[in-house]
Amino acid sequence: MKNKINIYLIEYAINSILRQKYKSIFIAIVFILLTFLLSSIFFITNSIKYELNSTVEALPEIIVQKTKAGRHDDIDVDVVDKILSITGVSDAVARVWGYYYFKNAGVNFSIVGINSYEEQCKDSLSNIVEKFDLESDSLSMVVGVGVKKIMYENYYKEYFNFIKPDGTLKKVNLGGVFDGDTQLESNDMIVMSKDLVRDIFDIEESKATDIIVKDANLNEVDTIVGKIKMIYPDTRIITSQDLKVSYQNIFDYKSGIFLALFIVSLFTFFIIIYDKASGLSSEEKREIGVLKAIGWRVDDVIKEKFYEAFIISFFSYTTGVIFSLAYVYILQAPILSNIFTGYSQLKTDFSLAFVFDIQTLFLVFFLSVPIYIAATIIPSWRVATMEADEVIR
Numbered sequence: 001m002k003n004k005i006n007i008y009l010i011e012y013a014i015n016s017i018l019r020q021k022y023k024s025i026f027i028a029i030v031f032i033l034l035t036f037l038l039s040s041i042f043f044i045t046n047s048i049k050y051e052l053n054s055t056v057e058a059l060p061e062i063i064v065q066k067t068k069a070g071r072h073d074d075i076d077v078d079v080v081d082k083i084l085s086i087t088g089v090s091d092a093v094a095r096v097w098g099y100y101y102f103k104n105a106g107v108n109f110s111i112v113g114i115n116s117y118e119e120q121c122k123d124s125l126s127n128i129v130e131k132f133d134l135e136s137d138s139l140s141m142v143v144g145v146g147v148k149k150i151m152y153e154n155y156y157k158e159y160f161n162f163i164k165p166d167g168t169l170k171k172v173n174l175g176g177v178f179d180g181d182t183q184l185e186s187n188d189m190i191v192m193s194k195d196l197v198r199d200i201f202d203i204e205e206s207k208a209t210d211i212i213v214k215d216a217n218l219n220e221v222d223t224i225v226g227k228i229k230m231i232y233p234d235t236r237i238i239t240s241q242d243l244k245v246s247y248q249n250i251f252d253y254k255s256g257i258f259l260a261l262f263i264v265s266l267f268t269f270f271i272i273i274y275d276k277a278s279g280l281s282s283e284e285k286r287e288i289g290v291l292k293a294i295g296w297r298v299d300d301v302i303k304e305k306f307y308e309a310f311i312i313s314f315f316s317y318t319t320g321v322i323f324s325l326a327y328v329y330i331l332q333a334p335i336l337s338n339i340f341t342g343y344s345q346l347k348t349d350f351s352l353a354f355v356f357d358i359q360t361l362f363l364v365f366f367l368s369v370p371i372y373i374a375a376t377i378i379p380s381w382r383v384a385t386m387e388a389d390e391v392i393r
Contacts, residue, residue, distance in 0.1 A: 006303065013307035016287075028316045034269045035320025035368055036327070040336055042360040043328040047352040056244050060121045060212035061221055063238045064228060072236075074207035079232065083213055086227050088220045093118055094208035096194045098201045100162065105150045111190045113197030121212045124178070125191065132176050134193045140175030141196070146187035148177050165202045172196065187351075269368065273375045288383050301384040302377055309376035313369040321361065329354050 017024045064083070066075035075094075083092040096113035112125070114134065120126040128134075132142050141160075143151065151160055151174070162170040172192065198205065215224050225237050288301055327333055332352055 009300065009304045010307050010311075013304050013311060016304070016308055017311060024312060028312055028319075030269070031313060031316030031368065031372070032320040032323070035317050035364060036324045038364050038367065039321050039324035039360070040328055040333060042357070042364065043324060043355075044333050044337055044352065046355045046357050046360060047328070050353055050355045056240060059240050059243060061215055061218065061240050062213035062225060062228075064211040064213060064232070065236045065238065066210075066232075067234060067236050072210075074203060074209065075211060075235070077206055077208050080211055082231060083211065083228060086224060086231075088215050088217060088224050089213055091119055091214040092211055093121065094211050095121070096197045096201075096203060097209050098197070100190075100200070102150065102154075104154050107150055108188065109147055109190050110188050111192065111197055111200065113194035114191060115194050128178055128191050131178070132191075134175070134191070139171070139196070140173040141190050141192035142176040142178050143174065143191075144187055144189045145177060145179060147190055148174075162200045164200055170196075170200050172200075273371055284380075285383050288380065289386075292384065292387075298381070298384045302381055305377050305380040306373060309373040310369075313372040317365060317369050321364070328352060 064075065064079070066073045077094045080092045080094050083089055098111055100109045100111050101107075102109060114120060114125055114129060116129045116134070120129060128142055134140060134142070151157070157174070159171055159173045162172060164170055178191070197203070203209070213224065213228070215221055221239055221241070225239060228235065228237055291301060291304075328337075329352060337352065
């Protein structure tokens with residue numbers, strides 16, 4: 001029965017908070033801002049990491065590109081046959097794709113060419129082949145949700161006019177809309193037949209943008225890469241592991257900016273904690289002395305201070321997390337998200353995917369609530385162990 005929650009102590013703690021309303025409001029505001037910022041940082045990083053990892057996992061194991069004068073150049077389609085003759089290679093497909101800059105909206109579209117009879121490099125493209133017949137309708141395309149939004153905003157609802165390298169227009173009908181496996185994919189992708197892509201980008205029939213290679217054994221990727229490099233020394237070979245490392249390096253670099261915000265936030269919070277733990281005000285000491293004089297025990301004082309600190313910290317923590325969820329997943333984290341996605345206008349709108357990570361909530365909780373409670377209880381315990389008349393004096 002001794003450990004039973006004392007309703008009267010909780011009521012007294014609430015009244016104590018209300019009596020010191022200005023101080024309590026200030027602490028709550030700082031606490032909410034800290035929780036909001038930390039939670040937002042973690043929510044944004046979790047969402048972007050999820051999208052990047054999902055995108056990299058869907059990419060082919062090996063990509064072969066030709067380089068000329070240090071730049072990416074079109075590669076011969078005939079290279080596919082020689083790569084298929086390499087032991088360990090299960091499949092090789094020549095890809096035709098590229099980026100198209102839509103000046104009116106200031107964005108880049110990714111245009112991907114497919115043939116229905118070929119094995120697709122991604123499951124999302126296989127689903128498009130099953131759902132849409134782009135071969136029979138050579139002048140149509142299917143677009144991602146983000147592309148459709150941009151086109152509709154610029155009054156392209158049934159077709160789109162592509163400007164070819166020679167300055168002429170290529171009218172392509174809008175045949176359908178697809179949802180990609182990830183936000184990054186459906187955000188800016190346009191899919192059409194390979195012949196149509198070649199026409200828009202003026203790519204010869206005997207050329208391709210690059211070649212994707214699939215191997216039967218993932219442990220033999222390095223061996224196959226070495227063999228391809230020996231046969232075609234002028235190529236640049238990119239593996240899925242290379243892309244993972246590249247993405248992680250970019251992510252780690254930009255995480256440094258978030259780390260700076262994280263440190264500043266914690267520093268501000270711990271200044272408040274230090275001030276709280278360094279001692280109680282004369283008014284708070286006098287209050288404890290009066291409570292002891294009228295019969296309160298040390299554990300009663302500690303319980304009351306615990307309730308007081310818990311109410312403020314847990315309310316602030318919960319409010320900060322709720323604001324953070326709304327800011328990141330409803331408002332799409334304006335300003336903070338640009339640290340990762342950049343301020344460039346050459347991209348379509350990107351929606352942060354909702355990723356619920358219980359570890360993040362626990363981390364933010366233990367970085368704030370228990371620390372504040374301890375900083376409140378410790379000085380109160382020191383004063384409560386003193387004699388009542390000594391405290392009051």
